[in-house]
Amino acid sequence: MLTSDMPSEKDIPDVTEAELAVMERVWSTPDVTIRAIADELYPGGGVAHYTTVQKLIERLEAKDFLRRDNSQMAxxxxxxxxxxxxxxxxxxxxxxxxxxGSMTPLLTSLVESSKLTAKEFDELRELIDKVSRKRKRS
Amino acid sequence: MLTSDMPSEKDIPDVTEAELAVMERVWSTPDVTIRAIADELYPGGGVAHYTTVQKLIERLEAKDFLRRDNSQMAxxxxxxxxxxxxxxxxxxxxxxxxxxGSMTPLLTSLVESSKLTAKEFDELRELIDKVSRKRKRS
DNA sequence: TGAGCATAAGACGCGGTGTCTTAGGTTGTC
DNA sequence: GACAACCTAAGACACCGCGTCTTATGCTCA
Known part of the structure; x- marks a missing residue:
């Protein structure tokens, strides 16, 4: 009962940790194959590891995180x-x-809780200046 | 094997969804009791619901999210x-x-997608200055 | 024709999480 | 003192997401 599953967040799919590892390869390698991913994630892995990647890909595809080109056999x-x-x-x-639902507290909390390094502070300041300047022009 | 549990993230505890619901009450009510939380989360709930909250509190305490004052019976x-x-x-x-590990992409996304008004931009800038000034003094 | 590699589909085990049960102690009231 | 009503403490439980594995089948090429 304490777990609220409102459609607002439930409908927007996310990835699990293993799925993310797969997505990393998909992002870095254009037109990647399952074999290529499996060889990288499980060096010297067997059939089980290969099909593990395959299953992860299948789930990612179901969540529309990637597109499949099946014009070739692989x-x-x-x-x-x-x-x-x-x-x-x-x-x-x-x-x-x-x-x-508001993003603003995320920013302010981050600043207030002193979770940023001095360098990140400068970055944020610069970022704000840039965006607010750009915002003004429109 | 694909799930990497490096100590960098594993050691910093987080809360589950139900635990967060409890924390919300702890944040909003000073010196709150289990009874008060249970009555709010499970209106008209029985013993089971009460002990559910109790268990959540116990786990939160183990993760050092809250402190217990047992000077009174409740x-x-x-x-x-x-x-x-x-x-x-x-x-x-x-x-x-x-x-x-870099915060930069997050900050970029946050600043851009949090539709800040010009006034909020100024407030945020001010906040950053204040905190970073305080930071320098120590 | 058989070895090698691909896809497809389902089952499985483990761990996290929310929940519930049970036992026992303290307080207040008749 | 006895009883009800409240509290704490500790464990067990069921569900489910997730990573993994098994098995069956098809295509390609020496």
Whole structure:
């Protein structure tokens, strides 16, 4: 009863840890094959490891994270959801769970809780200046 | 094998969804009791619901998210980890998993997608200055 | 024709998580 | 003192997500 499954967050798919490891290869290698991913994630792995990757790919495809090209016998895969998009989704989910849906408290909390290094502070300041300047022009 | 449990992220505790619901009450009510939380989360709930909250509290205490005052028979609880701190932890963990530890992509996404008004931009800038000034003094 | 590699589909085990059961101690009231 | 009503403490439980593995089948080429 305490686990609220509102459609607002439930409908936007995320990836598990193993799926993310697969997506990393899909992002870095264009038209990657299952074999290539398996060889990289499980060096010297057997059939079981190969089909593990296959199952992960199958689930990622079901969640529309990647597209399959089956024109050749060994299928090729391309990312639909990029890293930036995934970051955005997770930030949004986080804002939903922790801040009533607003992204602003995420920023202010980060600043207030002193969880940023001096360097990151400077980066953030610069970023804000840039965006607010750009915002003004429109 | 694909699930990497490096101590960098594993050692920093997080809360589950039900635990978060409890923390919300701990944050909002000073010196809250289990009874008060249970009555709010499970209106008209029985013994089972009460002990559910109790178990969640026990786990939160084990993770040092709250402190127990057992001077009275009905124990009182106070938050150790605040919402801001929790947000910071989750953002850090996210940077770790998705950006190799760098916060920059997260900050970029946050600033761009949090539709800040000009006024909020100024407020945030001010906040950053204040905190970074305080930082320098120590 | 058989070896090698691909896909497809299902089953499995483990661990996390929310929940519940049970036992026992303290307080207040008749 | 006895009893009800509250509290704590500790463990067990069921469900489910997730990573993994098994098995069956098909295509390609020496």
């Amino acid at each position: 299928h090729r895969f391309t990312a639909i959801v990029g890293r930036e998009e995934l970051i955005g989704r997770r930030l949004r989910a986080m804002a939903e769970k922790l801040c009533g | 124990h009182r609880f106070t938050a150790i980890v605040g919402r801001e701190e929790l947000i910071g932890r989750r953002l850090r963990a996210m940077a770790e998993k998705l950006c190799g």
